[in-house]
Amino acid sequence: MTKKVIIIGGGPAGMQTAASLLDLGIKPVIIEKSDRIGGKLNDWHQLFPTFTPAHEVLAKLKGSMKDARVITGTAVESIGKDGVSLSDGSTMEADAVVVASGFNLFRAELKEELGYTIYDNVYTTVDIEHMLNDGKVAMKDGRTPQRIAFLHCVGSRDEKVNQRHCSKVCCVTGVKQAMELKAMFPQSEVYNFYMDIRMFGPGYEEMYRRAQEEFNIHFVRGRISEASETIDRRVQIKAEDTLIGRPLKMTVDMLILIVGMTAGESNRRFAETKGVELQPSGFVAPADSFTLNTCSGVPNIFYAGTVTAPKNLGESINEGVAAAQQVARYLNRR
Amino acid sequence: MKRNSWQEYQKEIADDDYYYVRSCIRQNFFPGSEKAFLDILRNDVGKNIIEEPMHTSCTGIGYHSDIVPMETIMTVVARQFALMTEAGFENFTSSCITSFGIYTEMLETWHEFPETEERTREYLYKATGREFNKPKNLAHTSDVMFKHRGAIAAKMKHPLVNVFTGRPLRVVEHIGCHYAKIFPKKGVGGSEFPYVLAGMIESWGGEVVDYPERRHCCGFGFRNYLVQANRGFSVANSHKKLESMKPYKPDFIVTNCPGCSMFLDKWQYTIAEMEGDTYGQDGRGIPVLTYEEMAGLVLGYDPWALGMQMHQVDVEPLLDKMGIAYDPAAKYLGPNGKFIGQPDPAAVNMNCTPTPILRTL
Numbered sequence: 001m002t003k004k005v006i007i008i009g010g011g012p013a014g015m016q017t018a019a020s021l022l023d024l025g026i027k028p029v030i031i032e033k034s035d036r037i038g039g040k041l042n043d044w045h046q047l048f049p050t051f052t053p054a055h056e057v058l059a060k061l062k063g064s065m066k067d068a069r070v071i072t073g074t075a076v077e078s079i080g081k082d083g084v085s086l087s088d089g090s091t092m093e094a095d096a097v098v099v100a101s102g103f104n105l106f107r108a109e110l111k112e113e114l115g116y117t118i119y120d121n122v123y124t125t126v127d128i129e130h131m132l133n134d135g136k137v138a139m140k141d142g143r144t145p146q147r148i149a150f151l152h153c154v155g156s157r158d159e160k161v162n163q164r165h166c167s168k169v170c171c172v173t174g175v176k177q178a179m180e181l182k183a184m185f186p187q188s189e190v191y192n193f194y195m196d197i198r199m200f201g202p203g204y205e206e207m208y209r210r211a212q213e214e215f216n217i218h219f220v221r222g223r224i225s226e227a228s229e230t231i232d233r234r235v236q237i238k239a240e241d242t243l244i245g246r247p248l249k250m251t252v253d254m255l256i257l258i259v260g261m262t263a264g265e266s267n268r269r270f271a272e273t274k275g276v277e278l279q280p281s282g283f284v285a286p287a288d289s290f291t292l293n294t295c296s297g298v299p300n301i302f303y304a305g306t307v308t309a310p311k312n313l314g315e316s317i318n319e320g321v322a323a324a325q326q327v328a329r330y331l332n333r334r
Numbered sequence: 335m336k337r338n339s340w341q342e343y344q345k346e347i348a349d350d351d352y353y354y355v356r357s358c359i360r361q362n363f364f365p366g367s368e369k370a371f372l373d374i375l376r377n378d379v380g381k382n383i384i385e386e387p388m389h390t391s392c393t394g395i396g397y398h399s400d401i402v403p404m405e406t407i408m409t410v411v412a413r414q415f416a417l418m419t420e421a422g423f424e425n426f427t428s429s430c431i432t433s434f435g436i437y438t439e440m441l442e443t444w445h446e447f448p449e450t451e452e453r454t455r456e457y458l459y460k461a462t463g464r465e466f467n468k469p470k471n472l473a474h475t476s477d478v479m480f481k482h483r484g485a486i487a488a489k490m491k492h493p494l495v496n497v498f499t500g501r502p503l504r505v506v507e508h509i510g511c512h513y514a515k516i517f518p519k520k521g522v523g524g525s526e527f528p529y530v531l532a533g534m535i536e537s538w539g540g541e542v543v544d545y546p547e548r549r550h551c552c553g554f555g556f557r558n559y560l561v562q563a564n565r566g567f568s569v570a571n572s573h574k575k576l577e578s579m580k581p582y583k584p585d586f587i588v589t590n591c592p593g594c595s596m597f598l599d600k601w602q603y604t605i606a607e608m609e610g611d612t613y614g615q616d617g618r619g620i621p622v623l624t625y626e627e628m629a630g631l632v633l634g635y636d637p638w639a640l641g642m643q644m645h646q647v648d649v650e651p652l653l654d655k656m657g658i659a660y661d662p663a664a665k666y667l668g669p670n671g672k673f674i675g676q677p678d679p680a681a682v683n684m685n686c687t688p689t690p691i692l693r694t695l
Contacts, residue, residue: 112526112527113549118336118337118527119336226526226549228544228545228547228548228549229544229546231545231581236546
């Protein structure tokens, strides 16, 4: 009898789970709430630390799971004992479910003091990826920026917005974008305001060093406390340079907020209905954080990707492989 | 001004029956404002508000200057609440944002550390024999005026519009540090883009000016001013704000706090004398109004009855823009018609030419 596996979410982790299940002879169904698969990778321009175009990775993932059935524009409302209920009112049976529902981006407008959606030239890293994809990075009125500031940890490690966790990949994203903008505007000054630079992945630290030595990007250890708009629609920022112990005020053409990863909005409902644990950050807790990272504790429910924690792309894809293995093992034992 | 997530946030503000406590310094600096508030609430808005002579300073200035201990100020606050309770009121409104911050802080402290409330009740009872209920609703007086801004707009005689151009007056609003920076949820609109003064300005026809140093302290800062050696910091902060708002050409500044009103007004004279820097139309300064004065002008109160002759920066250019008739000869006459004295001409009031009659008085 053919085993039925539903993958919730068609981002990189879900796509890789599908690809790996296909390799194992299992034909899964991906249910994706948006109108296309690829998740947030669709929005990305180039990937750190290699500056590989995101669409190349996306194409590989799509190619490897092309035999999987994909249902887009449909959300999973709840997970039952033997299947899922969908937003169109139908139900779908499943022997196993892989939750790969991903993460949300922190809503930068909640840090109101930074002026996102209030001031013209305050952007997020996502906006910059869109601009890079469109081939034009510019101020709101089309001017070329001469001075650009990035602010790290917006919505990460911040108790005031109830986001105590580190989003892990924002540091390297900020450094990557700083290098991209400096390459695009060699005459510009680029500043990165940080509290820590956490370069955890292979090649990240080397990239950070290149940013300083070859790209002359200025790294200032200090948080930006507030942003205001000047009369010519530039952005005045205030910070403290904690290495020299002095307050700092400067005016920049663009302020770019490096937004963090927050737990997916469906996590809480999922946890309440299925009795699985949530971490304090709102990400779901795996059955064991060392040996069972892709298991939920409920025998037929598995996890892949950032539903459990912020991860980079490589880690999310690896979890797709691991989740598929766990699913296959579970199905074989039944 | 574009705002965002907090725009719709409005705290709960009682609709009627207020127990009113004064600021300890406003009556010196802007002596007509508190009376205007009571008059507007009672006569124009038709609300019940009581003021009793038994209430005292909240001792906030001493508290923030480290000379009044926490236990003392808690007991003083408790006594104010006891007076409210004895008067049969539940809604407490304070005319000073430092007091408002103090009352809020004490209520929050009692909430978080109930043993401090018990101790305070004991101290108060031992010292005065009084007991108290905590207010059902605590609001700053600007909150109350914000609440009734629609009723005031309905009786508006002079909207915040330049009668010569027909355009809205450009208004800088300054809410003061103790209104919402300590407890953002206790201020209308939060602390970053507060709406308490902005809401009044917009309701009465004006346009709010955002400028880079909008959130910066006015310069009072307690120790900045109270310790004489630090006073340069105070002037420097006001200077920074005035320089920042200058390119936007505001018609006037409206403030929420007794200290802010005073420093943004009076330091304009000091800065003119020290640095030669002047602001506003023809370098005659930017008038600084309290929200009660702003409401009073909108409602057609006489500017001299509102006490606006006590301002360092002359308000006549603003009165002219609003189309408000006033008697220049009556400016320095007190309520009993007696000459109250007149400042010497200075950069910020050089056109206040005294009348020959007044000179002889």
